[in-house]
Amino acid sequence: MDVAEILIDGKWQAADVDATFHAENPATGETLATAFPISRWSDCDAALSAASKAAVTLREVAPERLAAFLEEYASNIEAAAPAIIAAANEETGLAVSPRLKDVELPRTTNQLRQAAAAAREESWKRATLDLERNIRSCFVPIGPVVVFGPNNFPLAFNGISGGDFAAAIAAGNPVIAKAHPLHPNTTRLLAEEARKAASTAGLPSGTVQMIYNVRNADGLKLVSDPRVGAVGFTGSRGAGLALKHAADEAGKAIYLEMSSLNPVIFLPGAIAERGEQLGRELIDSCLAGSGQFCTSPNLILLWEGEPAESFVAQVAKGFSERTPQPLLSSSGREHIREGVAALIHAGARLAAGGSVSNGSGYRFENTLLRATGAQFLANPSGLQREVFGNATLVVTVSNEEQLQSILQILEGNLTGTIYSAKTSDDDAIYSRIEPLLLAKVGRLLNDKMPTGVAVSPAMQHGGPFPATSHPGFTSVGIPASLTRFAQLRCYDGVREDRLPEILRNSIENPQTWRSIGGEWVKG
């Protein structure tokens, strides 16, 4: 049988095949031809050994070469875009345009180029010089990084091309990417472009490696291996917590982005002022990517009453009228079916959708559910359930006190949003509920939907557990995301000619910000 090869130590090679799997076209349900390997442990072991060797060599590689690799890779992706986009479309059902071609691929290459700029600039290392005592410190690479990409961004969060990959490489680490099994061929095409770019840039052969899939037990072994420096993971809470447990026990740094309801609160003044416009915004945000975004609004909070009824009716109508888009997999559809049933079991009632859709491939009707604030408070664990996909729960509260109680029992989330009147009508309520929402989220939004996650240096794509594993880190935003894959190193009394260049009294790089005697100094 012809089985796709894995990328180990700079070469495509036959996997130590335990079993094989096939991707599907979720828009049609068709099984795709290529067989991909589920690797045995020996493949992980080979990747770890090569990555360890690469990590040692990379310490001596100039930041300029890391940057050159990232930029070359971005250009390669652009040159190979038609094939990559076609593969991603086939494996994910996401639209070629605008989604893959006009949004996700440019986001991916933009991230790689921003990471290149950060590597070249070196300010992310936060070089700190205490000249009086000759104590100096900076961030240095943490060691081989294992990246698990999610199912929903085949390019921009792919383990071999996404934000974690870019951050880990820019920080000077080799990456072992585990493909998401829903888009192996996309990952293969990206890995080939990465391999070529790494070769052109002269990076060590173990810098960029990729395996398609492993057994769960080997995944746990992988993240806790002594050769690993850190792990980046984006995916489900169940898988994330299992990996976290294994990595924690081994003392390995692991950064997980796991789950989020992304509550959106519409204050009464906002609904009164521009309810119809907000309804349209909400429909667009909830149904973008079939709701398969980590920041998709899963929980809507608004005041009960006639304006809320009109608003909900409008949203329900929009949900019903829009054609359901393909989901990423049959298991994703099953997850929605189970989630909707569980929400109904917990007391929610349907306002739109609720069933598997008749369209081709894997689709579920755009589903809007409703519950009251009293119901939510009576069964918070039942109704506080992320349904990853095109299903959203609207909770109508009878008063502000009830809303406050709901906010106080929310779990940690990536985002929290408040829409308020453009006038000062909602200001008093806003000031009382905002602190409660803030305590539960990494990013607070005003008057805009949470589904856009700009690659901005000021972004926090993270938040309190269980949204992520540590609220002090972000997986989007450069250079902040790089420090996840770094360790702090101090040189105490070390002779100047033995110091890394960035810690010497004067440096060549005119771009680098350093903290000297408590002041930030450039170049």
Add this chain to the structure above:
Amino acid sequence: MDVAEILIDGKWQAADVDATFHAENPATGETLATAFPISRWSDCDAALSAASKAAVTLREVAPERLAAFLEEYASNIEAAAPAIIAAANEETGLAVSPRLKDVELPRTTNQLRQAAAAAREESWKRATLDLERNIRSCFVPIGPVVVFGPNNFPLAFNGISGGDFAAAIAAGNPVIAKAHPLHPNTTRLLAEEARKAASTAGLPSGTVQMIYNVRNADGLKLVSDPRVGAVGFTGSRGAGLALKHAADEAGKAIYLEMSSLNPVIFLPGAIAERGEQLGRELIDSCLAGSGQFCTSPNLILLWEGEPAESFVAQVAKGFSERTPQPLLSSSGREHIREGVAALIHAGARLAAGGSVSNGSGYRFENTLLRATGAQFLANPSGLQREVFGNATLVVTVSNEEQLQSILQILEGNLTGTIYSAKTSDDDAIYSRIEPLLLAKVGRLLNDKMPTGVAVSPAMQHGGPFPATSHPGFTSVGIPASLTRFAQLRCYDGVREDRLPEILRNSIENPQTWRSIGGEWVKG
């Protein structure tokens, strides 16, 4: 029975006493009079509730008031210094002068004042402004912090006055301090000064709380409680790993400083050039505080041969001639006895000491052990054992290759030190072994002993697991230590009048460094 009161929600109050314990004077073995409580869970619960409330109020407290508290507290400690030092001397056996009076107490008040300056300056929040997109982020408090102080620094690492305390408060969090049971009275006196200062500064009543001791099960429950934001711990590996497991499972941030051998390598040229001077430095460093420092040299590496023999003989002589100083406890002495026996069982032989000392109180002979590099490589887990106290292992290597092999199997350490010739004689060896040592340590030293840990912004008092729980953080050095107790928060599209002051377009604080459009800007 008269039992000392605990500090809960601003008031000294009777504990919910499960049992009591007494401190001892380790210099005499005498049991001290005061009975201190081991609290039941209800005390933890009360502290957590008060801390949660305080955390909410503290969000609105101006940094200036946090700074005023820290400075007031430092002054209070100075005013009460005679009583505090007397208590610490009685409970720890550490010398009043120079140790407690001239080194540790000034270090403690200096840390509090540096933390005050950092709180006032606010640059630690790393405010980052993306003005074009109106996305802004900064670090904000993480929530109630539980601090477990170690046995060996009754003031400078005390849960109620040390580096973790200062960092957590300066970052805007309430602290629940768990006293170390070897110095409860010292902790009581400090807590009273903290209480008075918090009252003077008008901080919420739950900002500063202290309990003396809890059952292990309640300690685990405490660090995993939903009301906790983060945990700081300095102590043994066993206790640390148990707390880490509990906190990790609950998704709580925990920062542990657990164990370190602090290898010191003497290159041949250094021994040839100034062996006798280095021997004196080593004796001083190993026996300072009876070796009860987290950065005390536990493992010495040097080339076998005549110069090494002279050097070891000198150090052994010094160890034998110095009067053993009191250890912190009888269990500490027992730990050394067991550790030395285990090292001997693993093949080490005694060069000095090796037995319980006859002096009053708890003392152990200053103990020097020896092994060969071949022995170390044959039994790395047996000989790579931290003995917390005045016992040090010297390993003589037959060649550089053997040294390299040893460095490659070392566990993570806080520090690693290389002494080399002032001439270029050792430069070639240095350049080859330094990368191997660097991979295992948080702080690299040249030609100075690791036992000094300066409170410098460039310090890294941390390192790879199992020295600490995460190599990206430091527990000493301000403002870097503050970010452990912070979460990253983003404001996306939020109206300017709703932003915290530090994220507005212009700010009042002229001292604060902010990152705007990738450039650091002050004020």
